[in-house]
Amino acid sequence: METIWSMLADPNMQWIFLGCTLLGLSSGVIGCFSYLRKQSLMGDTLAHAALPGICIAFMLTGVKSIGIFLLGAGAAGIIATFGIGYITRNSRLKQDAAMGIVLSGFFGLGIVLLTLIQHGDYGNQAGLDKFLFGQAASMIASDVITMTIVCVSLITVCTLLFKQFKIISFDPGFARGIGYPVAFLEQLLMFLIVVAVVAGIQAVGVVLVAALLITPAVSARYWTDRLGLMVILSGLFGATSGAVGTWISASVSNLPTGPVTVLAATLLFCISVLFGPQRGLVAKRLLRQRVKQSFYRDNEQHIEGSVKKEAAI
Amino acid sequence: MSQTHTAAKQYTKTIAPLSIKGLSVAYQKKPVLRNVSFEVTEGELVGVIGPNGAGKSTMMKAALGLIPSIGGEVLVYGKPYKQQRKMIGYVPQRESVDWDFPTNALDVVLMGRYGHLGWFRRPSAKDKALALECLNKVGMADFAGRQISQLSGGQQQRVFLARALAQDAKLYFMDEPFAGVDAATEKAIITLLQELKLQGKTVIVVHHDLATVQDYFDSVLLLNVELQAFGPTAQTFTQEQLQRTYGGRLAFLDRSHTPPSIVGGKGE
Amino acid sequence: MSDFWILLTGALVASCCGVLGVFLVLRKMAMIGDAISHSVMPGIVIAFLLSGSRDSLLMMFAALVFGLLTTFLIQMFQQSGIQSDASIGVVFTALFAIGVVLVSLYARQVHLDQDAILYGEIAYVHWNIFELGGINLGPKAVWLLGVTLFIIAAVISLFYKQFKLCAFDPALAAAIGIPVALFHYLLMGLVSMATVSSFESVGAILVVGLLIIPASTAYLLTDRLGLMIALSVAVGIASTFIGYGTAVMLDASIAGCMVCAASLLFVIAFLFSPSNGVIIKKLRIRKLA
Numbered sequence: 001m002e003t004i005w006s007m008l009a010d011p012n013m014q015w016i017f018l019g020c021t022l023l024g025l026s027s028g029v030i031g032c033f034s035y036l037r038k039q040s041l042m043g044d045t046l047a048h049a050a051l052p053g054i055c056i057a058f059m060l061t062g063v064k065s066i067g068i069f070l071l072g073a074g075a076a077g078i079i080a081t082f083g084i085g086y087i088t089r090n091s092r093l094k095q096d097a098a099m100g101i102v103l104s105g106f107f108g109l110g111i112v113l114l115t116l117i118q119h120g121d122y123g124n125q126a127g128l129d130k131f132l133f134g135q136a137a138s139m140i141a142s143d144v145i146t147m148t149i150v151c152v153s154l155i156t157v158c159t160l161l162f163k164q165f166k167i168i169s170f171d172p173g174f175a176r177g178i179g180y181p182v183a184f185l186e187q188l189l190m191f192l193i194v195v196a197v198v199a200g201i202q203a204v205g206v207v208l209v210a211a212l213l214i215t216p217a218v219s220a221r222y223w224t225d226r227l228g229l230m231v232i233l234s235g236l237f238g239a240t241s242g243a244v245g246t247w248i249s250a251s252v253s254n255l256p257t258g259p260v261t262v263l264a265a266t267l268l269f270c271i272s273v274l275f276g277p278q279r280g281l282v283a284k285r286l287l288r289q290r291v292k293q294s295f296y297r298d299n300e301q302h303i304e305g306s307v308k309k310e311a312a313i
Numbered sequence: 314m315s316q317t318h319t320a321a322k323q324y325t326k327t328i329a330p331l332s333i334k335g336l337s338v339a340y341q342k343k344p345v346l347r348n349v350s351f352e353v354t355e356g357e358l359v360g361v362i363g364p365n366g367a368g369k370s371t372m373m374k375a376a377l378g379l380i381p382s383i384g385g386e387v388l389v390y391g392k393p394y395k396q397q398r399k400m401i402g403y404v405p406q407r408e409s410v411d412w413d414f415p416t417n418a419l420d421v422v423l424m425g426r427y428g429h430l431g432w433f434r435r436p437s438a439k440d441k442a443l444a445l446e447c448l449n450k451v452g453m454a455d456f457a458g459r460q461i462s463q464l465s466g467g468q469q470q471r472v473f474l475a476r477a478l479a480q481d482a483k484l485y486f487m488d489e490p491f492a493g494v495d496a497a498t499e500k501a502i503i504t505l506l507q508e509l510k511l512q513g514k515t516v517i518v519v520h521h522d523l524a525t526v527q528d529y530f531d532s533v534l535l536l537n538v539e540l541q542a543f544g545p546t547a548q549t550f551t552q553e554q555l556q557r558t559y560g561g562r563l564a565f566l567d568r569s570h571t572p573p574s575i576v577g578g579k580g581e
Numbered sequence: 582m583s584d585f586w587i588l589l590t591g592a593l594v595a596s597c598c599g600v601l602g603v604f605l606v607l608r609k610m611a612m613i614g615d616a617i618s619h620s621v622m623p624g625i626v627i628a629f630l631l632s633g634s635r636d637s638l639l640m641m642f643a644a645l646v647f648g649l650l651t652t653f654l655i656q657m658f659q660q661s662g663i664q665s666d667a668s669i670g671v672v673f674t675a676l677f678a679i680g681v682v683l684v685s686l687y688a689r690q691v692h693l694d695q696d697a698i699l700y701g702e703i704a705y706v707h708w709n710i711f712e713l714g715g716i717n718l719g720p721k722a723v724w725l726l727g728v729t730l731f732i733i734a735a736v737i738s739l740f741y742k743q744f745k746l747c748a749f750d751p752a753l754a755a756a757i758g759i760p761v762a763l764f765h766y767l768l769m770g771l772v773s774m775a776t777v778s779s780f781e782s783v784g785a786i787l788v789v790g791l792l793i794i795p796a797s798t799a800y801l802l803t804d805r806l807g808l809m810i811a812l813s814v815a816v817g818i819a820s821t822f823i824g825y826g827t828a829v830m831l832d833a834s835i836a837g838c839m840v841c842a843a844s845l846l847f848v849i850a851f852l853f854s855p856s857n858g859v860i861i862k863k864l865r866i867r868k869l870a
Contacts, residue, residue: 040666041612090859091851092413092462093606097797100611101847104790108840111787115834207619207786208681211674218667254685259678266675279662291339292383295347377756398758405752414607414749415804424746428757433739460804476753 013250019144020242020257023203024212024265026151028238029158030196031213032220032231033189036169040217042081042190044210045103046197049080051110051206055117066146070198077194080106107206143202150199154192158231165189166227203242204258212238215265222276241265328391330355330484330515331376336385338368338375344538345371349385351534351543356513358506360520360530360546364559367537369519370406373486377403389484399428402482404473406489412462418472419457422447425479447475450508452501467498474505485509485516492521503529526550586720588825590782591839593726595791595817597733597775602796603810604768607748611797612666613655615789616673617769618776620651622680622785625777630687637725640777648773651676652766722781729778733771740764745806783836790840791817798847801857816846 008014034042050073057072058064080102087098158165167175168185176182193213200209220233245261274281331353338346346368353359361369375382378394389397402425422444423436430436436444448454451471461469470490477485490502506529509516517534520526526533526546533550535541535558542554605614624647628640651672658668737744746754747764754761772792779788799812823846824839831838852860 035664035667038664038666040664040670044615044670087851091801091857093797093800094609096609096611097606097793097800100615100789100793101797101844103615104787104793104840105844105847108787108790108837108844111837112828112831112833112841115837116831119832205681207677208674210670211678214667214670215674218663218671221663252686255682256685259681259685262674262678263682266671266678269671269675273658273661281661284661287342291342295337295339295344295383298347374752379752379755395758398756401756403753403756405750405756409752410750411607411609415800415806415809416745416749417804421749424742424749424753427742427746427754427759430742432743435742480757 013246015141015144016250016257017243017246019147020203020246020261021239022148022151022242023199024216024238024240024242024245024261025235026154026238027196027200027209027212028216028220028234028236029155029231030189030192031217031238032227032234033158033165033169034193034213035217035221036227037189040214041099041210043193043197043213044207045084045099046077046080046194047201047206047209048103048110049076049106050194050198050201052076052106052113053110054201055110055113059113059117066143066198066202070150070195073198073201074191074194076106077190077197081190147199147202150195154196155235157188157192161185161188162228162231204261205256208258208262211262211265212241215262215269216241219265219269219272222272222279225278237265237268241268327355329353329388330390331517332386332388332391333376334386334388336372336375336387337383338371338380339383346375346382347539349536349540351540353515353517353532355515356510357515358510358529358531359515359517359534360526360532361517361534361536362520362523362526362550362558363536363541367558369536370488372536373488373517373519377401377486400483402477402480402485404477404485404487404490407466407469407473407492412464412469414461417458417460418448418453418464418468418475419444421461421472422475422479425476428480443481444475444479447478448472450478451475451505465495467494470494471498471501474502478505483514485514487516487518489519489521491525523555584825586723587835588822590720590722590726591821591825592818593723593730594775594779594782594788595795595821596814597726597730597778598788598791599795599799599814599817600733600737600810601768601772601775602792602794603799603806603813604744604748605772605792606796606800607806608768611793612669613652613769614772614792616655616669617648617651617772618785618789618792620673620676620680621647621773621776621780623647623676623683625780625785626680626683626687630683637721640780641725641774644773644777645770647676648776649766649770652769656762656765722778726778726782729774733775736767736771740767744768783839787836787840790843791820794840794843794847795820798843798850801850801854804856816850817843820846 008017031040031043034040053072053074053076054069055072056076057068061068083102084095084098087093087101088095093101164175164180164185168180168182168189172182172186175185196213197209200212203209204212216234216237217230219237220230223233224230241261241264244264245257248264249255249257249260272280275283277283278287329352333352334350336346336349337344345366349368349372361372363369371380374380375385376387376394378387387394389400394401419441423440425447426436426440426444430440445454445457448457451474453468453471453475456464456468456472461472464472474490477487491499494502506516506518510531518530520529527550530546532544533546534543535549535554537558537560541558542549602614605611621644624643624645625640628643632639654672655665655668658671659665663671743754743759743764746757746759747761751761775792776785776788779785779791783791795817796809796813798816799809802812803809820843821839824842825835827833827842828835828838850858852858855861
């Protein structure tokens with residue numbers, strides 16, 4: 001296995017490493033908010049829904065650039081979000097079913113379009129299906145620059161609007177009451193998730209991009225009860241996963257970055273679940289022992305106390 | 314009850330329908346229920362009263378084994394509750410169920426028979442007739458074929474009660490059956506409770522409306538994490554006990570005539 | 582003739598998924614169905630690696646193991662306080678990642694490529710024949726699906742009332758003494774089996790479409806559980822027929838077209854269902870006004 005320094009000596013790898021780390025960082029940050037709004041699987045739905053958007057964008061322009069794809073995926077993502085809300089509001093179907101319908105329906109359409117592209121002659125279409133599993137290794141400098149801009153913008157917006165995102169995640173009714181433009185902020189947050197998703201699909205593929213949004217955020221939750229710290233930790237976990245994922249997959253042939261990054265994030269998750277203070281399993285077991293003991297102690301005191309009372313009477 | 318019946322009851326040693334000893338439930342660090350112990354006699358209508366978060370629903374769910382407890386023993390007619398499921402009837406809160414489910418009122422009541430059918434048997438014609446009769450008892454026989462999402466809150470509650478009747482139990486647990494129902498339904502429910510009592514069944518009800526406690530229940534159980542008091546309504550449902558249970562958050566408008574009500578802030 | 586086998590395979594997939602999908606939708610566990618359909622993938626790959634061939638029984642067993650493992654892990658994380666949607670997300674992505682790693686590292690041994698996992702290849706299903714004593718009994722996939730459908734039908738009808746009550750009112754079910762957890766695992770085990778049986782035809786990832794969309798369509802069309810199951814199967818079969826026809830015309834992915842057809846039928850029901858359709862409801866209000 002190469003050392004991380006020898007890997008970084010290769011200029012190509014530098015770009016990829018930077019791209020994946022930044023991606024992990026921004027996904028971790030934005031993932032915290034979708035986790036708190038109980039919309040963790042929305043990232044998964046948007047990722048699947050993005051596929052037809054990307055295909056249509058390609059079919060219309062014949063150009064294979066991430067900017068075009070972002071537009072296509074973004075449009076598809078907005079339609080998907082709207083669709084989920086519409087189905088939930090206007091029928092007896094609940095949100096999980098609505099998400100499942102939109103997710104698989106859009107994805108099915110995407111697969112159909114993909115095969116149409118492959119059988120048609122759009123020239124240039126090789127590698128489009130790499131979107132399904134991600135191909136970080138084929139990231140070139142321009143891709144990474146785009147990704148950097150995207151990620152930095154994401155983080156900037158989240159920092160500037162931290163207070164607003166916090167309150168609409170916690171209590172949107174209250175936020176409306178004090179005059180925040182809740183609908184606009186919610187749409188903005190959704191748009192940022194779409195952006196993170198599209199950037200992530202390139203690197204880790206449709207199915208796994210959800211992990212970048214969910215796993216670091218959940219891991220961070222185990223270490224703190226403060227949102228600010230949680231967001232920072234989540235970004236850190238995401239960045240670490242991206243870095244480790246790139247490093248390992250560069251060292252082993254045939255191994256794509258996507259799944260390794262996800263597994264690295266999952267490892268951090270398992271560590272958090274076990275050893276997080278207060279919420280971790282180890283901590284909880286100790287707490288349970290203490291609570292049980294104090295209950296029994298209190299009961300004995302109660303009994304002693306009432307025995308004493310009776311004796312006094 | 315005839316005089317001989319009462320006398321007979323005094324002489325025979327009857328096993329308590331429900332005996333709870335030292336039941337405790339904690340959520341993470343917070344104690345929700347601490348060391349609750351009491352025993353209920355057969356044919357009693359017990360109202361469980363207490364402020365929000367006092368653990369009333371929790372006690373019911375812990376007694377049925379629906380949530381884990383830290384400690385304590387729950388005996389139904391002398392045996393652990395797990396062995397006595399057929400004797401227990403449960404009416405959960407209305408919100409616990411998805412009323413969009415594709416089923417009608419009769420079918421819901423029929424589900425109350427499942428405990429008696431075991432693993433493999435299907436409901437028989439006799440079960441269906443029984444279910445219809447239970448619906449009739451709560452005045453919902455005309456709604457037997459109605460999709461449950463089309464029922465009003467009061468009607469849904471009555472269907473739930475009919476299901477409890479169909480369970481044909483000896484001990485009933487009811488979680489806030491009077492919540493959010495119309496006056497007619499309330500009357501129907503209390504009539505039903507009285508009938509159950511006459512049949513010798515025992516009913517434990519989580520109740521929220523202090524104004525009606527004295528009319529509805531033989532005994533009250535005042536709960537606020539710990540058991541504050543338990544006994545016949547006349548002796549137990551007093552101003553002093555209530556003040557203790559609610560922590561001085563009650564206002565008494567007119568002590569002699571108006572029953573106490575809950576008001577924010579300290580009482581007089 | 583191959584058309585017949587393809588349509589039969591599709592119909593069997595739709596039937597298996599249609600029945601199970603109803604319970605997933607009613608229990609609000611559509612996304613767990615999605616998770617399981619992804620996370621059986623490593624099981625399939627491991628089965629390939631161990632047996633060196635596409636041995637169906639081993640694949641089924643491996644899928645069951647991974648499906649139940651997924652259910653168990655999701656349950657465990659939920660109980661330890663993580664939100665249900667996050668639990669689902671963490672578990673299925675981790676398992677799917679393992680699957681992709683295995684496929685990448687051992688792809689050559691396994692004769693399995695990523696595309697096959699994605700959308701199967703129902704068009705080639707009739708080439709893989711099941712032979713018993715030298716007699717051609719039809720494609721293996723059809724037999725596998727047939728057996729799976731039989732098991733699903735048997736289990737669901739045997740325990741119909743338990744599945745119904747656990748979906749409708751799990752609190753009462755537990756109070757009565759029904760082992761709610763057992764039936765949960767049983768349901769998810771059946772979903773795992775359905776996924777792996779359908780894997781060769783529609784691919785693991787598109788099976789979720791046939792699990793959820795026809796069942797949701799049926800939910801909008803009826804108020805009776807039994808009828809909902811029947812309609813779910815019917816809509817699913819219709820989707821496979823319409824989808825196959827479209828795919829032949831357009832020369833596109835058959836599985837993708839089947840899911841698109843299912844979505845189309847859903848949209849029609851969503852708008853025009855006599856009891857729940859959005860447009861029908863609007864017309865009714867207008868008539869009253």
